[in-house]
Amino acid sequence: MKKKQWLIYGMLIFATATWGSAFIAGKIAVQDFEPATVAFLRFLGASVLLFPLMWLTEKNRIRPTLKDYSLFAVLGLTGIALYNICFFIATKHAPVIKSSLFIASNPVLIVLLSGIFLKETITKNHIIGMVTALIGVTFIITDGHILSLVEIGFETIDFVLLGAVICWALYSVVGKVVLKKFSSVESTTYAVAFGTLFLLPFALVETTWKDVQHADISTWIAIAHMSIFVTVVAFIMYYYGIKEIGAAKASIFINVMPVSAVLMATIFLNETFTLAHGIGAAFVLSGVYIGTNTKIFKKKISTFKRAI
Template identity: 60%
Template sequence: MKRLLINKPWLVYVMLALSTSSWGSAFIAGSYATEDLSPLVVAFFRFFFAAILLIPIMLFMDKGSRRPQGKEWILVSLLGLTGIALYNIAFFIATRDAPIVKSSLFIASNPILIVVLSGLFLKEAITKRNIIGLVLALTGATIIITEGQFQQIIESGLAPIDLVLLLAVVCWALYSVLGKVALQKLSSITTTTYAVVIGTLMLFPFVFVETTIEELQQASLLTWGSILHMSLIVSVLSFIMYYQGIKMIGAARASIFINLMPLSAVILATILLGEKLLLVHIVGALLVISGVTYGTWKVRPKEKRGEKYGTISSRF
């Protein structure tokens, strides 16, 4: 597989496009799953099944690597709390109660908040480019979440679901910033596996309150199929493909493919759920994607001719 990717670099981009596009399908799968089960229960089972797969994968791929020690347990616990437990509760509430078009496009503004929080907490430089990108992305997110009805929102305030979407964005940004700290000592697969396991354990006690054995038995095949899709494809396979892509072409170029997530979510929502894509959504999406791309793109010196794919082969 590695040799094939090295000999045909375009396959790396196909792999990244498929992995990030599959993240958009989680919005649709979440909408289906929450028809029968509560958001909290769906979140638990999504990562319960993912943990079952990630643990052996970690033991195989990361054999002999460091595991969390001392205060690092606090760090991976915070990752489980913010990125697995809280984010996914908010995510599945949003997929149940908000239009997918709206929620996916709003959450797409995440990378810019990550840049800001990295500057505040990790002392990473915030450039003029970051600020311009932030303004563009926030403008687009505001247009999406208000659907252009600015005066109405000012008078009545944000709806509860809008606050849930905001919580999701903040939790994922915190998870990403904490993840940067964890990745200085632990590998990506180890960090993710421990976060998933701990987050799943945090969700476990609430399952007894939110559901019964009878409800689980009565849940449709579509519900369980949607949960398995999010576990196997979105949470495990796409993760491996995405981080393999990072190894091949670097994080800067790979991160641009994340913009395919809201695009795939919007397309699937209009086709499968019959949601309407309004002009205001398109305008907001263009601003968000432009802001994220411009604000997070790292300008690098021009590559010398003949070295376009040098980083791919040098990674192995």
């Protein structure tokens, strides 16, 4: 049982670390296409892969009802269409210091919504883990100068980022409901299909065939990466993690994403990895460990009682 739990944690770390690469791929892709078009092409490619995968792996599929399709539509609208439009707008226009911080705040809202709507228990470990991880993320983003957040203040793009956070929180919570009936592959496939349909009108309005023809090869590689790894592989792993350990606990792993983004920026964009990045990464990983190990504080308390 414990071995399976650590396997799930490993899958969640891989999934959220892979999402960090979307920052790099997104920056490349938005040089040739507008945000909604990048999102549409990403999920169109993912749909082409997901449907055959679902047909091959899910032989005993349950036929979705009208209510089920409405839930899939909500998933597609929130976690696929709206979230990714906001994400790619932020990738194109927002400073990393702000976009990363807003996205890192996702777990806080997910835990709160899970407690309100799904009646999931919010434990002391969840809270301590989230706070510890959020401190680490803030340290990474500000390069150790946390007070700089106060100096920068808020801009219009911040509301776009806030919309992304709300959309992802709703996606995670509704996803937990859907997973009671459908597998992670089915849930991801239907959500991506609806999201792609919602994104199509935006792509048709903002993109011409000439834009498609003149797009650089690096743009297509970036979109392919987001379709295959960031979407298909990572989404299925994340959904499976939600099903096995709950939305609140799985959401803590989202803090791995900015750490991954920093490391990849260092490798692929030649950005400097500072001491603050290392300290922040340690806080993030510690927060994930605390938030997912429900017995850690109980053990310490019992040890202390025996000592006195």
